[in-house]
Amino acid sequence: MIGSLVATAFWAMVPAYVPNNAAVLAGGGRPIDGGREWRGARLLGDGKTWRGTAVGTLVGVALALALNRLNDPASAALGVDLPTFALPAAVALAFGAMCGDIGASFLKRRSGRERGAAFPGLDQLDFVVGALAAVAVVDTDWALATFTPAVLAAVLVMTPVLHVVTNVGAYLLGLKDEPW
Ligand code: CTP
Ligand code: MG
Ligand code: K
Numbered sequence: 001m002i003g004s005l006v007a008t009a010f011w012a013m014v015p016a017y018v019p020n021n022a023a024v025l026a027g028g029g030r031p032i033d034g035g036r037e038w039r040g041a042r043l044l045g046d047g048k049t050w051r052g053t054a055v056g057t058l059v060g061v062a063l064a065l066a067l068n069r070l071n072d073p074a075s076a077a078l079g080v081d082l083p084t085f086a087l088p089a090a091v092a093l094a095f096g097a098m099c100g101d102i103g104a105s106f107l108k109r110r111s112g113r114e115r116g117a118a119f120p121g122l123d124q125l126d127f128v129v130g131a132l133a134a135v136a137v138v139d140t141d142w143a144l145a146t147f148t149p150a151v152l153a154a155v156l157v158m159t160p161v162l163h164v165v166t167n168v169g170a171y172l173l174g175l176k177d178e179p180w
Pocket of ligand 3: 123
């Protein structure tokens with residue numbers, strides 16, 4: 001029961017989890033805010049770039065389509081009816097995750113936090129809120145069928161744990177400047 005909830009939650013969120021990590025590897029180039037400031041601080045900061053956002057989104061969508069191909073064997077192996085991703089839902093999950101992270105940077109700059117500063121709570125859940133909000137708008141029926149209250153609870157418990165583990169791992173591997 002718990003196992004199938006976690007499996008469903010993880011499967012459904014992979015297209016939202018991976019974009020931010022792909023952006024870390026692909027980031028660089030022109031910042032989205034073009035260097036502009038607002039009220040004495042950068043609008044978003046140098047950590048939010050066009051390239052990171054585009055590559056992150058594409059990687060998330062590609063992963064969703066790859067998961068669709070693996071759905072049957074994975075569902076059979078786990079004894080769970082794993083969700084499949086229609087293209088609009090895949091785009092919403094991936095791009096929504098990137099937008100949630102961008103929104104968090106906007107809030108960080110407004111609260112005087114420099115690029116790279118931690119914002120506990122927001123850092124771990126910004127992309128989840130962005131992904132779920134976007135997919136709820138773009139594919140409401142799919143979102144409601146997939147993210148039942150129990151699956152949603154699993155997502156909210158599991159995501160911060162996964163976020164901490166992947167970011168500390170990326171930091172230890174030298175891929176990321178901060179462990180958050
Ligand atoms: N990145 C990017 N574009 C994005 C998100 C991330 O290019 N939309 C890249 C940047 O190189 C960024 C790195 O991934 O520095 C790490 O992402 P994140 O921790 O979200 O950014 P920070 O640099 O910590 O900046 P902020 O304080 O605004 O979160
Ligand atoms: Mg950071
Ligand atoms: K972030």
